[in-house]
Amino acid sequence: MRVLIASLLCLPVLFSATARADAEPSLFSADGYRTDRYRSPTPAEADHARTLDTLGLRELLERDPRTQLIDVYRRQFLEGRFIADEPHANLPGSLWLANTGNGELDARWQAYFADNLKKASRGDLHWPLVFYCRSDCWLSWNAQRRAHALGYRNLYWYRDGIDAWEQAGLPLQPAEPVPLP
Numbered sequence: 001m002r003v004l005i006a007s008l009l010c011l012p013v014l015f016s017a018t019a020r021a022d023a024e025p026s027l028f029s030a031d032g033y034r035t036d037r038y039r040s041p042t043p044a045e046a047d048h049a050r051t052l053d054t055l056g057l058r059e060l061l062e063r064d065p066r067t068q069l070i071d072v073y074r075r076q077f078l079e080g081r082f083i084a085d086e087p088h089a090n091l092p093g094s095l096w097l098a099n100t101g102n103g104e105l106d107a108r109w110q111a112y113f114a115d116n117l118k119k120a121s122r123g124d125l126h127w128p129l130v131f132y133c134r135s136d137c138w139l140s141w142n143a144q145r146r147a148h149a150l151g152y153r154n155l156y157w158y159r160d161g162i163d164a165w166e167q168a169g170l171p172l173q174p175a176e177p178v179p180l181p
Contacts, residue, residue: 028103033145034138035103038074041136042159048148049131049155054168057130057158067128068120069094072101072143073162074133075177082177089172091132091165095120098177100146101131101139112180113143114150125151132158 029035045051052060061067071090075098076083082098090096100113121127129152131140144157158164166172 033103033142038101038103038138039134039136040138042138042141044159046141046144046157046159049144049157052130052156052158053160054158054164054170057156057165058170060128060130060156064128067130067156069130069132069158070117070120070143071096071162071175072098072131072133072139073137074099074102074139077180080180082179084176088175090162090175092171092173094173094175096175096177097143101133101137101141101143103138103142105146108180112178113146116178117147117150117152121152126154127152128154128156130156130158132161135160135163137161 027034027036069091071094073088073090073096075088075096076085077099088096095116097113097116100109102109105113117129121129129144129147131144131147133139140157140159140161144155147155162172
């Protein structure tokens with residue numbers, strides 16, 4: 001009898017712990033994109049891209065100068081335009097497709113991403129594309145995953161991004177995102 005009473009007394013604790021766990025938002029969408037806490041530790045590798053460090057990126061750019069760098073760092077977007085709330089600089093030669101690393105994109109942002117990748121790659125699904133943002137940033141991880149879903153197959157992930165480039169003493173350039181049509 002005591003065991004039954006003790007078991008019954010534990011049920012509210014178990015149910016409240018389960019309810020709290022269910023109330024926590026999932027960090028990933030059903031499609032596998034990170035949707036929350038974008039600035040947190042990232043995995044060492046990405047499933048569909050070769051992970052680069054700064055030396056590896058420099059070697060790739062030297063070996064294949066047509067490589068397209070794609071910065072996906074976020075920029076505030078209000079009333080149909082990007083708001084320059086802080087200065088941003090990226091790696092020279094980069095295409096800044098702001099906000100396309102978000103975990104969920106509506107049709108307009110998805111088209112912005114797909115159209116700009118098509119232009120940058122000249123429609124070649126094997127064109128070398130390097131995605132980056134900052135260190136400990138899931139946005140570029142999401143973007144390379146999204147590019148793979150679009151059929152691109154020569155993908156790279158510069159995991160530590162702008163922060164590592166700058167720490168290596170390499171130049172950055174002031175940047176503005178490609179306008180959203």
